[in-house]
Amino acid sequence: MPLPAKAFQRWLHGIAPQASTADICRISGVKRTTLAQQLVRGKVAESTVVSISRAFNINPVAALATFENYSELAASPVLPSAAELVSQIATMDLLKAVIARSAGAAGRGGTDAPEHAPPLTPAPHATSVKNWVDAIDDGELRHRVSTATGIAPQNYSAQLTANRLTPELAIATSREAGVGLTGGLVATGMITEAEAGWPPGARQAALDALTDGELAALAGERLQALGKTLKRQEQDHEQTKTIWENLG
Amino acid sequence: MIEILQWSTLAICGAAAVARIPSAVRGENRSLFYIFVLATLAILLSIDGPYVAIDRLLGGTNVTNLILRFVIFAVILLVGYRIARGFGAPASIRLILGPIGLGILAVIATATLVLFLLADTEGSVAGLTTLPSRSPRNAQLIELYAAAGRLYPAYVAASLLPATLAAASSNLAASIRWGAGLLSVAFVALPAGTLYPLLPDELGPLKALINYLAVLSLMGGLLTIWIGRVRAQPPARRSSTAK
Numbered sequence: 001m002p003l004p005a006k007a008f009q010r011w012l013h014g015i016a017p018q019a020s021t022a023d024i025c026r027i028s029g030v031k032r033t034t035l036a037q038q039l040v041r042g043k044v045a046e047s048t049v050v051s052i053s054r055a056f057n058i059n060p061v062a063a064l065a066t067f068e069n070y071s072e073l074a075a076s077p078v079l080p081s082a083a084e085l086v087s088q089i090a091t092m093d094l095l096k097a098v099i100a101r102s103a104g105a106a107g108r109g110g111t112d113a114p115e116h117a118p119p120l121t122p123a124p125h126a127t128s129v130k131n132w133v134d135a136i137d138d139g140e141l142r143h144r145v146s147t148a149t150g151i152a153p154q155n156y157s158a159q160l161t162a163n164r165l166t167p168e169l170a171i172a173t174s175r176e177a178g179v180g181l182t183g184g185l186v187a188t189g190m191i192t193e194a195e196a197g198w199p200p201g202a203r204q205a206a207l208d209a210l211t212d213g214e215l216a217a218l219a220g221e222r223l224q225a226l227g228k229t230l231k232r233q234e235q236d237h238e239q240t241k242t243i244w245e246n247l248g
Numbered sequence: 249m250i251e252i253l254q255w256s257t258l259a260i261c262g263a264a265a266v267a268r269i270p271s272a273v274r275g276e277n278r279s280l281f282y283i284f285v286l287a288t289l290a291i292l293l294s295i296d297g298p299y300v301a302i303d304r305l306l307g308g309t310n311v312t313n314l315i316l317r318f319v320i321f322a323v324i325l326l327v328g329y330r331i332a333r334g335f336g337a338p339a340s341i342r343l344i345l346g347p348i349g350l351g352i353l354a355v356i357a358t359a360t361l362v363l364f365l366l367a368d369t370e371g372s373v374a375g376l377t378t379l380p381s382r383s384p385r386n387a388q389l390i391e392l393y394a395a396a397g398r399l400y401p402a403y404v405a406a407s408l409l410p411a412t413l414a415a416a417s418s419n420l421a422a423s424i425r426w427g428a429g430l431l432s433v434a435f436v437a438l439p440a441g442t443l444y445p446l447l448p449d450e451l452g453p454l455k456a457l458i459n460y461l462a463v464l465s466l467m468g469g470l471l472t473i474w475i476g477r478v479r480a481q482p483p484a485r486r487s488s489t490a491k
Contacts (some may be wrong), residue, residue: 144391236420243424246334248477
């Protein structure tokens with residue numbers, strides 16, 4: 001749920017009493033028209049607060065927590081679970097890890113070949129939202145989120161498939177799953193891992209802790225999902241071509 | 249009101265046909281050009297002024313109305329085939345071009361011709377509106393003749409509706425979904441035309457409204473898909489397109 005403009009103005013005055021709206025926009029990179037529109041409508045997007053707090057070196061989570069509807073973020077952060085951490089590793093990074101491990105195994109005892117895969121690309125990745133929910137889902141999670149928030153299950157699924165989730169739903173999902181409240185905000189790319197208080201290298205550590213079997217199975221699942229998505233895209237492309245050939 | 253609708257529909261179809269000329273010259277999808285030309289002709293023949301003028305030239309026996317029916321059949325057949333092919337609907341192709349579809353077309357076309365010949369059609373009048381009042385027999389014949397003329401478009405539209413509805417709710421490009429949506433509107437409006445005899449006389453203007461809604465959404469759907477393709481093409485190829 002977007003933030004009320006009044007509360008936003010109060011917050012803004014608190015962090016930058018002297019700055020004009022133009023200054024704020026220049027420093028934070030928020031478009032002036034966007035901010036003006038949000039203020040006129042009385043609803044300011046969470047991403048606006050995140051951008052502005054970054055510009056003023058304030059932790060975005062702490063900034064959001066000053067608003068009434070996000071006050072629960074003020075509680076001390078819960079560290080992400082291993083499954084959450086791994087869910088935020090891009091599919092290609094998982095595959096690279098598979099290759100690096102098998103190369104390491106083959107080269108063991110031989111030359112001192114570097115065993116480490118290149119550093120992980122920062123979260124989020126192309127399917128991070130859905131992977132995150134899958135990682136924390138006990139089988140009933142989607143149902144509980146839709147009961148708690150009133151969102152229709154198919155709309156919730158549609159958001160996950162589109163790799164989107166509103167901040168409100170992301171937090172509700174965390175709450176219903178009983179995990180740290182900021183995990184979903186990282187998965188949607190609203191905040192970074194560091195801003196959420198994830199220790200540096202946490203994802204790499206979680207990846208290293210996976211056994212070869214777990215890693216291979218996980219990479220396989222991801223690859224299969226990727227294959228499905230690509231196939232669907234190719235089908236759509238093919239269908240578009242047929243339509244244009246006949247009706248274009 | 250109806251007059252404005254008629255002439256603007258004519259203008260839109262005519263413009264679409266002219267805009268299709270360059271691609272028709274290049275040999276791209278000539279049938280689409282023919283569809284727009286025939287649709288323009290059909291609309292021209294359904295407007296009072298041009299209808300009477302042309303029919304007088306042809307002897308004043310309302311044979312123009314018969315020509316109009318067959319022009320509509322041709323447009324519908326072409327549109328149906330193209331849309332079924334485009335949306336990858338083999339079931340629709342079979343229903344339209346299979347033995348059943350062509351059989352239905354043959355029966356309806358024969359019925360249209362026979363009913364026209366049996367009726368007293370002397371004296372040009374657009375839409376044959378005054379002919380039924382001549383005799384109870386004529387009223388019946390003209391009613392059946394008009395019903396036959398609406399039946400074939402309704403049949404083809406109903407065969408295509410599942411395919412266009414599926415495309416409208418798919419994940420394809422927005423222009424295709426909008427185009428398929430407009431086509432779906434047309435394919436609901438055309439079968440609705442078979443219910444005209446059930447409408448009370450006071451709702452006469454509604455009939456014309458549904459007719460032009462069908463024509464406009466059909467042409468609009470085709471145009472939307474075509475424009476979507478032109479816009480998606482790389483600029484190099486687009487510049488070779490005059491429009």
